[in-house]
Amino acid sequence: MRIFLTTMFTVALALVSTGCAGTASKETPVEVFGDMAHQPKYKPQAVGKHFSYDMSTAGPVAGTVAMGGYQPNDIFNTGVENGNYVGVMPMTPTRESLKVGQAKFNTYCSPCHSRVGDGRGIVGQKSGWIASSLIDKRATEMADGYLYHVIANGVRSMPAYRNQIPVADRWAIVGYLRVLQRAANGTMEDVPADMKGRLE
Numbered sequence: 585m586r587i588f589l590t591t592m593f594t595v596a597l598a599l600v601s602t603g604c605a606g607t608a609s610k611e612t613p614v615e616v617f618g619d620m621a622h623q624p625k626y627k628p629q630a631v632g633k634h635f636s637y638d639m640s641t642a643g644p645v646a647g648t649v650a651m652g653g654y655q656p657n658d659i660f661n662t663g664v665e666n667g668n669y670v671g672v673m674p675m676t677p678t679r680e681s682l683k684v685g686q687a688k689f690n691t692y693c694s695p696c697h698s699r700v701g702d703g704r705g706i707v708g709q710k711s712g713w714i715a716s717s718l719i720d721k722r723a724t725e726m727a728d729g730y731l732y733h734v735i736a737n738g739v740r741s742m743p744a745y746r747n748q749i750p751v752a753d754r755w756a757i758v759g760y761l762r763v764l765q766r767a768a769n770g771t772m773e774d775v776p777a778d779m780k781g782r783l784e
């Protein structure tokens with residue numbers, strides 16, 4: 585009995601002194617019984633044999649749309665109606681939406697097109713990559729839906745901004761573009777009668 589106890593004590597001491605999981609050690613821990621950290625499992629997006637395709641994770645069911653990500657193919661989301669760009673935007677500009685449009689335009693468009701939209705932004709000044717004027721006759725005659733399309737999808741060398749600018753904000757920018765165009769192409773007719781004297 586005494587020999588047995590001594591042996592057990594020695595074995596226990598040996599186990600304790602080799603260190604257990606949880607104590608800081610650079611040595612590989614001794615696993616008397618299998619550690620639960622090591623068990624058969626699939627890691628996300630790894631190769632696996634669970635499904636009919638060789639992936640560990642189930643793919644989304646066909647036609648699944650992320651919550652809040654449903655965007656029907658309507659005028660509001662595309663700027664297109666019966667295959668044509670809509671002439672007038674599907675959102676009536678308000679003082680608030682124009683303010684949003686101004687903030688977004690100054691953030692996303694002015695580096696290239698300048699704050700007044702004449703195309704002489706800082707990028708063009710530094711690089712010689714000239715953005716077009718958004719206040720000349722050509723841009724003034726573009727349909728609202730086309731301006732929306734350019735913001736969402738880009739055009740020729742201009743990149744798309746659909747990932748940075750949500751749908752409603754794109755229309756807000758279109759509204760603000762019309763403000764810039766109107767401001768750049770004012771005539772004497774636009775000056776209030778009592779102010780005309782100061783200009784003439």
Ligand code: HEC
Nearest residue numbers: 692693695696714715716731734735739740741742745757
């Ligand atoms: C990184 C620079 C850059 C930014 C930012 C930028 N654009 Fe442009 N944009 C350009 C360039 C360059 C062109 C001329 C593209 C060409 O003709 O190759 C252009 C052209 C355009 C045109 C004319 C399209 C046509 O048919 O000629 C519109 C409208 C326009 N941009 C609107 C915007 C609006 C609105 C924003 C902000 C959401 C914006 N751009 C942001 C560089 C930029």
